[in-house]
Amino acid sequence: MTRWTRRKFVGLTGARLLAAADPKAALAQALPRVVVVGGGIGGATVARYLAALAPPIHVTLVEPKERYVTCFFSNLFLAGLRTLDSLSHGYRSLAEKSGVMIVHEAATGIDPVARTVELKSGSRLPYDRLVLAPGVSFRLDAIEGYDEAATEVMPHAWNAGPQSVLLRRQLESMEDGGVFLIVVPPDPFRCPPGPYERASLVADYFKRHKPRSKILILDAKDAFKPQDVFQEAWSRHYPGMIEWLPAQFTGATKAVDVGTRSVITEGETFKAAVANVIPPQRAGALAIETGLADKSGWCPVDPMTFESTLQRNIHLVGDAIIGGDMPKSAFSANSQAKACAFAIAAELAGSRQFAPHLFNSCYTFLARDDAFTNALNFRPDPVTGKIKVVDSFVSKVGESAELRRKTARHAIGWYAAFTRDTFG
Numbered sequence: 032m033t034r035w036t037r038r039k040f041v042g043l044t045g046a047r048l049l050a051a052a053d054p055k056a057a058l059a060q061a062l063p064r065v066v067v068v069g070g071g072i073g074g075a076t077v078a079r080y081l082a083a084l085a086p087p088i089h090v091t092l093v094e095p096k097e098r099y100v101t102c103f104f105s106n107l108f109l110a111g112l113r114t115l116d117s118l119s120h121g122y123r124s125l126a127e128k129s130g131v132m133i134v135h136e137a138a139t140g141i142d143p144v145a146r147t148v149e150l151k152s153g154s155r156l157p158y159d160r161l162v163l164a165p166g167v168s169f170r171l172d173a174i175e176g177y178d179e180a181a182t183e184v185m186p187h188a189w190n191a192g193p194q195s196v197l198l199r200r201q202l203e204s205m206e207d208g209g210v211f212l213i214v215v216p217p218d219p220f221r222c223p224p225g226p227y228e229r230a231s232l233v234a235d236y237f238k239r240h241k242p243r244s245k246i247l248i249l250d251a252k253d254a255f256k257p258q259d260v261f262q263e264a265w266s267r268h269y270p271g272m273i274e275w276l277p278a279q280f281t282g283a284t285k286a287v288d289v290g291t292r293s294v295i296t297e298g299e300t301f302k303a304a305v306a307n308v309i310p311p312q313r314a315g316a317l318a319i320e321t322g323l324a325d326k327s328g329w330c331p332v333d334p335m336t337f338e339s340t341l342q343r344n345i346h347l348v349g350d351a352i353i354g355g356d357m358p359k360s361a362f363s364a365n366s367q368a369k370a371c372a373f374a375i376a377a378e379l380a381g382s383r384q385f386a387p388h389l390f391n392s393c394y395t396f397l398a399r400d401d402a403f404t405n406a407l408n409f410r411p412d413p414v415t416g417k418i419k420v421v422d423s424f425v426s427k428v429g430e431s432a433e434l435r436r437k438t439a440r441h442a443i444g445w446y447a448a449f450t451r452d453t454f455g
């Protein structure tokens with residue numbers, strides 16, 4: 032069933048009829064129509080900023096879920112340091128304060144010639160510009176035995192929500208002395224420091240509740256960033272608890288055996304009490320199915336406007352795109368979304384466009400009161416047409432405990448401000 036939320040919303044089918052009698056509806060029809068698919072960080076930010084921009088634009092946001100749970104800070108939930116409720120956000124403010132039309136449905140197709148988006152219910156939304164922010168999908172065919180059913184036994188928890196709850200329950204019921212195994216996928220994937228933050232925060236939980244337990248990280252890579260900062264913190268906070276095994280030691284993860292909760296690599300089989308298998312990723316399914324991704328599995332865009340280089344009038348932001356030097360993070364998605372909203376508004380107004388400044392500023396927890404920061408500035412490179420990093424700062428090893436405590440406190444404030452900026 033389609034659920035529409037917006038005061039005085041005029042049903043699509045009756046819109047034309049009502050427009051004759053209702054001047055507001057007539058005005059809404061005359062406005063340029065932008066449909067945004069995906070109400071996560073990228074999509075919600077595009078919708079909110081477009082709705083606020085002049086010239087007035089009629090913005091519709093298509094998102095099946097009534098509440099969005101942030102992946103960022105979900106590792107704190109796994110450690111018992113945040114409730115899932117505190118990470119959940121609804122769409123009321125976007126609808127009521129920003130005037131965005133919210134359609135709680137999944138988009139199932141796009142007709143780029145007729146310029147319509149098809150919804151699961153069969154209805155169609157017309158657009159002048161379409162923005163897609165569908166996040167990532169998981170390559171469940173990449174690891175033998177790791178299918179949809181296996182995710183219920185060996186959760187990835189790489190989309191926050193029921194998967195996070197499942198993993199948290201498994202960690203809570205694990206016996207002290209058990210092995211928690213994390214399988215890290217090959218690049219590129221959502222939130223590059225995320226698996227190592229997860230290891231850190233689960234170790235924080237184990238240290239207090241199951242101190243004889245171990246954490247084993249099976250990595251598809253031979254290095255990660257900032258490795259020195261993580262490893263210094265692991266030996267300071269959790270000596271002997273976390274072991275990181277690079278690909279050169281174990282080989283790639285080939286298969287899982289759900290029955291024995293084992294992970295099979297090229298070289299060895301690892302049995303776990305709790306196994307967190309984070310599968311390889313690609314752009315969200317809708318982008319793949321509608322031909323907006325290239326053979327890498329990710330979507331190429333013009334970094335000036337975030338318009339697809341494969342299909343005119345369709346823009347993409349967030350984890351689904353080929354973002355050059357930008358990591359797949361919520362901060363990147365939010366920054367790209369603002370640049371995209373300004374570019375669309377400028378195009379619709381026929382005004383000049385300027386190369387956007389793009390940012391990423393991540394906070395990563397090493398323990399409940401120890402966090403580091405990673406801040407990067409980017410610009411589109413006019414020669415290569417790619418997004419290049421122009422300036423960066425990463426916390427260093429040897430920083431004082433006091434500075435790290437302040438960074439952890441700052442991160443809490445960032446979460447509140449950032450989610451307000453996104454969802455209103």
Ligand SMILES: Cc1cc2nc3c(=O)[nH]c(=O)nc-3n(C[C@H](O)[C@H](O)[C@H](O)COP(=O)(O)OP(=O)(O)OC[C@H]3O[C@@H](n4cnc5c(N)ncnc54)[C@H](O)[C@@H]3O)c2cc1C
Nearest residue numbers: 069071072073102103137138166222349350359360361362
């Ligand atoms: C454990 C973890 C920790 C993280 N920590 C951080 C951090 O500290 N800082 C940071 O910046 N980033 C962090 N991230 C990354 C961040 O969560 C993602 O980069 C961000 O959510 C990407 O935003 P997005 O809009 O591209 O995708 P998403 O936020 O995933 O949103 C996609 C939305 O699209 C919707 N959708 C998909 N298909 C359809 C369809 N067909 N029709 C309609 N809607 C659809 C989905 O329901 C979803 O709501 C973390 C990620 C993880 C997993």
